[in-house]
Amino acid sequence: MHEQILDALRRGANGEALDAARAAVDAQPGDARALHLLALAQRATGDTAAALESIERAIGLAPEDSTLHFQRAGFLIGGRQIDEAGKALARTLELDPNSFNAYIAQAELAIGRGDLAEAERVARIAARIEPDHPALAAVDGMVALRRGEKERALSILTDAHSRAPDDPQLLNALGFAYLANNHFAFAEQAFRRLTGRGAGGPALRQLLANMMYRQGRPEEAMEELRPLLEGEGEIPPATLRAAGELELAANRPQQALQWLRRALSVIPGDPMTLDLAMEAWRRQDAADEARNTLEAALATSPGIDQLWLARLSLEKTPEARQALVDRWLEASPESLGAHEALLSVQAGRGDAEAFEATLRRILELDPGNISAEGRLLDILMRRDPLQALEHVEKLQDVPRDPQVKRMVRSWLALACDAAGQFDRSAGTWVDLHADMADQLVPLPAPGPAEGARVPLAEAAADAPTVLFLAGLPGTGVEHVARLLDGVVPAFRADRVGNRPPQDPLQNINTIPRLAAGEEDPAQVAAQWRAGLPARGLGQDAAVIDWLLWWDNALLDVIRGSIPHARILLALRDPRDTLLNWLAFGAPIPLNMGAPISAARWLADSLAHVAVLQEQQMHPHTILRVDDTVNEPAALAGQVGQATGLQLPDPPRDLFRGRRFDAGHWRKYEGPLGEAFALLTPVAVRLGYPAN
Missing domain, CATH: 3.40.50.300 (P-loop containing nucleotide triphosphate hydrolases)
Incomplete structure (x- = not known):
């Protein structure tokens, strides 16, 4: 009976496998192997909750079977229950310290949570068991990729791929390495081979569509995505948004809006979807339609700042902008976005006193607000440079994340400039650039300024500007x-x-x-x-x-x-x-x-x-x-x-x-x-x- 179930699973006859597995469990309720196969069949037919329940019943019958604990970890990972999956993998390795696949799964989880040192530690243990396994190269490549070592990651993975060209873990990692190196055509090939092996599902198809789009093939990308748009069931907002972006790339704004409106109905405040929709309306010169759609969204979701910002962008006169900001503040009196929009209105009419009062109100609502602090400092530098310098020196000691601390240090340099301390400001700027050097693009070497050039061709009389x-x-x-x-x-x-x-x-x-x-x-x-x-x-x-x-x-x-x-x-x-x-x-x-x-x-x-x-x-x-x-x-x-x-x-x-x-x-x-x-x-x- 067990072999019959496995044969059906290999053939993709998942319904047949499920019927056979149920019959096996009914015949022998205490057979842990039968329950294990039932779990596999349930997972294959999409019933992940039942699959997890069955594998746990199997573990109850055979608590020392490391394979069952490993299978449970796989189900938990699929359900995004990462902490529980980690515990199941630890139990697997307690029972079988030589379980290579469990070490690899632990390494992949460590990469997922950004613990690259732990991923490397676990991979070293796995290497003692199967030193030449392609999954090890996949882990090493992904660790290098996460560290920003794009070329090294690609070298590791292409070398391993030459030895194991059909390994799905390697193909997946290699696809992302190509993607990180902007080799979109090669990334597409790697991911395409995964789909040929039946891996990936909708997420991989959407990724493939993105690869094709980034190669300038929006029409083909849309065809790749279409099965996800025509299938039964609810379409995820990210897929709807991707469809809208592809239609827009093909310069079909009206069709783009068909998808983007549906996405906005589910996620009305999504900034990317809003940006795409606003661009589609702009291309059709459909400001009134944009207003009506956004007003309808605001009627049901008045607390979403992104909707108000999009709606505000449609108003061009100071009076209309002021009226809309007043509505926004009435709907959300403590909205930072509304107060920041009010700043823009006040700055536009040159009301410096009201502008400063609004800045101080923002700092009451959100103490330490970095944008308001910066603008207030700008006012102080013009009014009293020494007071501004004293103020910003105090801000240096406030605990902040590294990116914000760099910004506050740049304010210190500007305050030093305003106070006439030019050596100090220049030194601070130089240090700030040095701190960021590894995150920036090296200066491209200029070519020769002079030299023979291509002859000037004749322009067509009707050539566009x-x-x-x-x-x-x-x-x-x-x-x-x-x-x-x-x-x-x-x-x-x-x-x-x-x-x-x-x-x-x-x-x-x-x-x-x-x-x-x-x-x-x-x-x-x-x-x-x-x-x-x-x-x-x-x-x-x-x-x-x-x-x-x-x-x-x-x-x-x-x-x-x-x-x-x-x-x-x-x-x-x-x-x-x-x-x-x-x-x-x-x-x-x-x-x-x-x-x-x-x-x-x-x-x-x-x-x-x-x-x-x-x-x-x-x-x-x-x-x-x-x-x-x-x-x-x-x-x-x-x-x-x-x-x-x-x-x-x-x-x-x-x-x-x-x-x-x-x-x-x-x-x-x-x-x-x-x-x-x-x-x-x-x-x-x-x-x-x-x-």
């Missing part, structure tokens, strides 16, 4: 982008967002490869154009694309394949650029290293701007933002003139944090003099004074 916006760290290019984002439909800031495009211009290695002649410029342009629909734009639509940074190697892409494109480069005095990068960071998380290294990189990169300007290598505009970087209205006029766009009057507080005014670098000639000296020649070349 294409404008590439760029600026080096510290130039304030993000303020230019802020003026355009959400106002100009053709503008895309997604390269610095949560869902960047999957084209070569997003890859930091593309520019060095172009400069070395290792990348085909025409292919880069073709892939850039092919990726536009996934960004909500037609391949022949107007676009303003904010690039990661500028390098003249991009001229080969533009001149030969996008000759009608223009270039808009934000520029400041290079020495102010360095200082602002040091103090405020940049949208692109580049590791600036020591100031002297950052200055050398800036000087090399700015040489590209100088050559572009001197040799008029392509139509471009240099947007000198030295005197307007902190003034939304003035910068809007400047950007409008450069682009030919009529921009609306921006709110006064659009930029939030200020950048240093022009010439502030001179106060730092002491601590940063050597770095500034490296930048002076290119500063003069670009039209700035030597000192």
